[in-house]
Amino acid sequence: MFQTFDDLNDPFCGAPHAALLRAELKRHSLDGFLVPRADAHQGEYVPPSDCRLQWLTGFTGSAGMAAVLGDDAAIFVDGRYTIQVREQVDMQTFPAQHLITEPATDWLAKRLKPGQRLGYDTMLHTVREVRRLQAVCDKAGAELVGLDSNPVDAVWEGRPDAPLGAVSLHSEALAGRSAADKIADIQTALTGKEADACVLTQPDSIAWLLNIRGSDVSHTPLPLSFVVLPSSGKPSLFIDGRKLSNSVRDVLHSLADLEEPDAFKVKLDGLGKAKARVMIDPASAGQAIADAIEARGGTLVEAADPVLLPKAIKNAAEIKGAKAAHLRDAVAFARFLCWFDDAAPKGDLDEIGAAEKLEEFRLATGVLKDLSFDTISGAGPNGAICHYRVSRKSNLTIPVGRPFLIDSGAQYEDGTTDITRTIAVGSQSAEMKRHFTLVLKGHIGISTARFPKGTSGAQLDTLARIDLWKAGLDFDHGTGHGVGSYLSVHEGPQRIAKTGTVALQPGMILSNEPGYYPAGEYGIRLENLELVTDAMPIDGGERSMLGFETLTLAPFDLRLVDRTLLTDAELSWLNDYHRRVREELSPHLEARTLTWLNEATMPI
Structure with missing residues (x-):
């Protein structure tokens, strides 16, 4: 069966796990850290290896974030989870806040002190989120510190491995259009935005564009991956090759250059060095992507993911x-x-x-x-x-x-x-x-x-x-x-x-x-x-x-x-x-x- 009924949350994990995290933050000279319910793709369903919020607090909902400071902490959820969060989380360690009426930015604004250093994982927070956090830190006289590695991972004993779900082809008869035609249409849209390339971070956009499906997360046939799509020529698909059978690889190779995930950062650096104008969606692209492009001299073109509307x-x-x-x-x-x-x-x-x-x-x-x-x-x-x-x-x-x-x-x-x-x-x-x-x-x-x-x-x-x-x-x-x-x-x-x-x-x-x-x-x-x-x-x-x-x-x-x-x-x-x-x-x-x-x- 596709659903299990195991108890996934531990409501007593909050205090000991928060203590482990705080000790790790001290080693990094950080006064606080943010733990969103997110992976590098900002999807609703994340693999077990990215369920950091659940590990830290016990909360299993599909949206939320925890903020951990030296002497304070909170968990932020929306109205769907106001009852659930109180049943799953130790409220003494992580008091629940409504992320609409008291978002994390408001909570932090009341607590951050001048000179404090607030850390975040640059792949787990979008460009738009980071701007809001930066404004709060600037006003408080605190420093927002982007990290390339996540302190939670350093103290998470038994953290699951990243998924290696097999990729399958989605037939053109069901998709209604060839992947080549879709790619051409999106490239036309990039030209209209005067963009040299775009970065696609959302796996459902990538699945739709390339007529593929995956099995990396529960209940949604997603292949966790990234795509860099130039305004002309082949896109580059960054995906673990172990997910691809020979037959799937052959079809994809005719559409895209296939590269391992480690090459993604190198590609972004290359776009920056070429002074390219690169489209990203600030609502879904991690801050690390924007940083990599701009650090090498590239220009960001901020716009909604160009696949969203055609897919819808x-x-x-x-x-x-x-x-x-x-x-x-x-x-x-x-x-x-x-x-x-x-x-x-x-x-x-x-x-x-x-x-x-x-x-x-x-x-x-x-x-x-x-x-x-x-x-x-x-x-x-x-x-x-x-x-x-x-x-x-x-x-x-x-x-x-x-x-x-x-x-x-x-x-x-x-x-x-x-x-x-x-x-x-x-x-x-x-x-x-x-x-x-x-x-x-x-x-x-x-x-x-x-x-x-x-x-x-x-x-x-x-x-x-x-x-x-x-x-x-x-x-x-x-x-x-x-x-x-x-x-x-x-x-x-x-x-x-x-x-x-x-x-x-x-x-x-x-x-x-x-x-x-x-x-x-x-x-x-x-x-x-x-x-x-x-x-x-x-x-x-x-x-x-x-x-x-x-x-x-x-x-x-x-x-x-x-x-x-x-x-x-x-x-x-x-x-x-x-x-x-x-x-x-x-x-x-x-x-x-x-x-x-x-x-x-x-x-x-």
């Missing part, structure tokens, strides 16, 4: 693959829901049992490559932890009388899926139904939105929250993230959130996942994936509009719907969606599941 706008082949993947996944998920409705009311099913069974149904498709993330299988109070990961220690029996939240996804070669459903187990209170329905109204608000070209996700985000806001409620995460094509389940640059400033374009895939999480009680989240499309003309309208086509095909639990809270239009949408689910899935289901589906999608 899916072509016809990728859209066809996404629809096929979602139909296949929906059949597996319907079988799971049918099984769950039989098993859960008996009172002995637990979170791990549910997650394992869902994975079994996906494995039965015969083409599952991986999960797209660890299944969030949240019973009772665990459902209120937005990014909960069930372990054998935290595993709860699913209670009767409370909703159960399951957020899961799959990786197929033709597409990536992500779906959340909240399911009634036994009878549910009127308050639970009210909360569920308010979340459903927000979900429908996004799904039915029509908006002009140029609209950003930030402008749509309110539609998912307005009914919750009217009730004095909200959720502390974005409404939607971009999704890749057999790549990352969390893909930029598009998102539906207060910070989603990129205009949505046809071909983009985003999640639609409002929620509500009364702490210590239960969680509600309803998630479909949506494809941005050109919308049908509106009678009397003056502008062409965009809208969403729903890719996910699974019923919402009608036992949790308070229909008196739905407008006629919302009720019509729900019944129409369920009719579509029934029509598309019915030909693929056996009798028992088909009977269940017909009942689950009856018009209300």
Whole structure:
């Protein structure tokens, strides 16, 4: 199976590991050090060898940072992890701070003293982050010290080796375009920016550009690597050759010069010596990359990774693959829901049992490559932890009388899926139904939105929250993230959130996942994936509009719907969606599941 349930965190590691780190800092004449949850590629999933924040604090979430000073420390996480961090981390050693309301820069500004030296690993902090840190240090009279080696690594006993996952080719039939054509398009974009070359640091950008996939990190088929792409000629791919079979090497050699990772710094030095204008993305490129180019006389051209937008706008082949993947996944998920409705009311099913069974149904498709993330299988109070990961220690029996939240996804070669459903187990209170329905109204608000070209996700985000806001409620995460094509389940640059400033374009895939999480009680989240499309003309309208086509095909639990809270239009949408689910899935289901589906999608 692709998911384990081992206890990965040690909440008692904070004090002894902080002491080891502080002793190492003294040897470097440093007064403090920053430990982000990051690797040199700034990805969401990092290999075990780069899980320094987890080693130091015990925290296993996908975003965060610790700051360690001589007599003080803190861990910074966002709203998804405010509950989790307190369960996983020793709060006496690393008090938790909200990285939005009190970011590390504010915390440091109150504590740094003149003459102190704050260290950081130059490959683990982006150019943009370092500028913010430099401003804080300058104001405090402190020195920001970039390090080529990481003090954590020096004291981390038993640190895992770097991954050597095999690289595979992603067929042109699924990619929709040849790697050569993609390279040519990006090179044209570089010319338009008057750049001689660009440095690609994000493995999903590299995977998309070269039509390859990897296996270096869990759940996302990424080949950890770097690319230097000149405005003309072959790109250079810096990757450990042990990841490449002879057949893969032959194909890649026709596209790029293949070099070992140790040659990457030499290449950057060469660009600097040649006085090249080199494009980097300050939001994702490590400070070490900028330093290497500028130190030798090169000029930085700061711009967004030029692969991000083309990768986000899916072509016809990728859209066809996404629809096929979602139909296949929906059949597996319907079988799971049918099984769950039989098993859960008996009172002995637990979170791990549910997650394992869902994975079994996906494995039965015969083409599952991986999960797209660890299944969030949240019973009772665990459902209120937005990014909960069930372990054998935290595993709860699913209670009767409370909703159960399951957020899961799959990786197929033709597409990536992500779906959340909240399911009634036994009878549910009127308050639970009210909360569920308010979340459903927000979900429908996004799904039915029509908006002009140029609209950003930030402008749509309110539609998912307005009914919750009217009730004095909200959720502390974005409404939607971009999704890749057999790549990352969390893909930029598009998102539906207060910070989603990129205009949505046809071909983009985003999640639609409002929620509500009364702490210590239960969680509600309803998630479909949506494809941005050109919308049908509106009678009397003056502008062409965009809208969403729903890719996910699974019923919402009608036992949790308070229909008196739905407008006629919302009720019509729900019944129409369920009719579509029934029509598309019915030909693929056996009798028992088909009977269940017909009942689950009856018009209300």
